[in-house]
Amino acid sequence: MHDHDHGIRGGDNRRLLAVSLGITASVFVVQVAGAWISGSLALFADAAHMLADAGALLIALLASVVAARPADDRRTYGYQRAEVLGALLNGVVLIALCVWIAVEAVQRLLAPEEPGVAGGWMLAVALVGLAANAAAAWLLHRAQRRSINVRGAYLEVLGDMAGSVAVIAAALVVLLTGWTRADAIASLLIAAFIVPRAIGLLREVFSVLAESAPQGTKVAEIRAHLLRAPGVRDVHDVHVWQLTRGAPVFTAHVVVEQEVLERGGSAALLTSLQGCLADHFDVAHSTFQLEAVGHEDRDGAHH
Numbered sequence: 001m002h003d004h005d006h007g008i009r010g011g012d013n014r015r016l017l018a019v020s021l022g023i024t025a026s027v028f029v030v031q032v033a034g035a036w037i038s039g040s041l042a043l044f045a046d047a048a049h050m051l052a053d054a055g056a057l058l059i060a061l062l063a064s065v066v067a068a069r070p071a072d073d074r075r076t077y078g079y080q081r082a083e084v085l086g087a088l089l090n091g092v093v094l095i096a097l098c099v100w101i102a103v104e105a106v107q108r109l110l111a112p113e114e115p116g117v118a119g120g121w122m123l124a125v126a127l128v129g130l131a132a133n134a135a136a137a138w139l140l141h142r143a144q145r146r147s148i149n150v151r152g153a154y155l156e157v158l159g160d161m162a163g164s165v166a167v168i169a170a171a172l173v174v175l176l177t178g179w180t181r182a183d184a185i186a187s188l189l190i191a192a193f194i195v196p197r198a199i200g201l202l203r204e205v206f207s208v209l210a211e212s213a214p215q216g217t218k219v220a221e222i223r224a225h226l227l228r229a230p231g232v233r234d235v236h237d238v239h240v241w242q243l244t245r246g247a248p249v250f251t252a253h254v255v256v257e258q259e260v261l262e263r264g265g266s267a268a269l270l271t272s273l274q275g276c277l278a279d280h281f282d283v284a285h286s287t288f289q290l291e292a293v294g295h296e297d298r299d300g301a302h303h
Contacts, residue, residue, distance in 0.1 A: 013143040013150065014064050020136040020153070021057040027132040027296035028054055034125030038118040041108055042170050042186035045101045046163045048127055049190065052093050053136075053160055056153040059086040064147075081208075083148055083241060088205045090152035093197035094159075098191040105187035117183045119174035126171055130164035133157050148204060155197045163190040214248050221282055226252070229272055231260035233293055241282075250277055250286040258292050268288050 031047035034040075063086035108115055137157045144154035170186035173179055204215075213219055223235045234255035242248045260269060270288055275285040 004123065013147070014061060016065065016139045017057055017061050017150065017153065018177060020157070020300040021054060021061065022052055023136050024054045024057060024133050024157075027129055028085055031125055031129055034121055038121035038125070039115060040117050040122040040167070040171075040183050041104055041115070042163075042167045042183045042190065043122050043125055045104070045187045045190050046126065046160065046167050048101070049156070049160045049163055049194070050133075052090075053133075053153070053156045054095050054270060055093060056090045056156045059089055060150055060153045060172060062086070084205055084208050085150045086193065087122045087152040087201060088209075090156065090240050091198050091202040091205060094156065094194055094201075098195050098198070101187050101191040106193070108184040109181060110188075115179045115183070117180040118173050119171045122174065122183070123168060123171035126164050126167035130168065133161040133164060148201075148208065151204075152201050155201060159190075159194045159197055162193045166190055166193075196272075208242055213240045217248065217281070222250070222277070223252075225276060225280060226254065226273060229276065231257045231265065231269060232273075233257055237289075248283045248285070250281075250283045251288070251290045252286075253291055255291050255293055258294075261290070261292055 028047055028050040031043060031050055035044035035047050059135065060083075062080040066082040137154065140150060140154045140157060144151040166186040166189045170182040173182035217240055219238055220241055222240070223238055226232060226235045232254055234270070235252050236255070237251075237253040239251045240248060254269075254273065256266070260266065269290070273288055274286050277286045
């Protein structure tokens with residue numbers, strides 16, 4: 001028995017996203033107030049990233065509702081790709097945010113006078129942000145393994161946790177030494193930490209939209225496994241792609257010995273092949289075209 005409730009299409013995951021959104025939005029307000037009071041760019045950058053987190057969680061929630069809509073004659077796979085489009089928007093927002101943080105930080109570093117920063121306020125608010133992001137990351141950790149969109153939100157929360165750590169370190173430097181440019185350096189560190197994760201997310205989105213085989217899927221291994229089924233002579237025109245993270249799709253033409261078809265064994269063979277993919281390769285959606293030896297369809301067209 002397999003669980004076909006992939007990704008954030010499950011109601012439980014939507015509830016987790018909603019709770020995380022509530023936490024994130026609340027802390028964003030606290031961080032903006034703290035940044036304004038303390039004059040900290042790093043804290044303001046962390047708040048801006050928290051806003052991106054809230055946006056990512058909101059997109060994830062909306063995408064989960066859209067993705068849960070049933071398939072119809074026009075959209076035969078339903079709306080599962082909505083999750084991928086939401087993740088694409090998340091990645092773009094992260095990149096734009098990093099550029100803004102870097103420009104602001106460099107301007108502060110090059111300024112003739114050191115900016116005024118209240119280290120105490122900066123430290124207190126950063127600790128609140130770290131605790132909130134840790135709670136949100138814990139909530140999303142399990143769900144992110146199966147949904148590219150929840151993964152986008154999860155990565156942003158992780159990035160913001162690192163950002164909070166950087167702000168805490170900068171606040172301690174300001175409090176202990178009075179060197180306020182540590183605040184701008186922390187802002188650059190936040191941006192540097194986020195960029196690779198945003199690029200990785202965009203790369204995964206591109207892989208899904210380009211209909212590449214899912215990462216870790218070995219097509220040759222699947223083909224060899226299918227060839228071991230009794231009566232199977234050849235497997236060709238193999239295609240593997242994914243609608244979204246955790247939703248792989250497989251199609252193939254299978255050349256079968258004539259006697260298997262003559263004795264009415266095609267239904268049992270199909271059941272066996274589909275069970276093989278589901279059990280060994282976690283592919284729940286598979287389609288096979290059975291062909292008798294000598295009547296192979298080699299151009300990939302389906303009849």
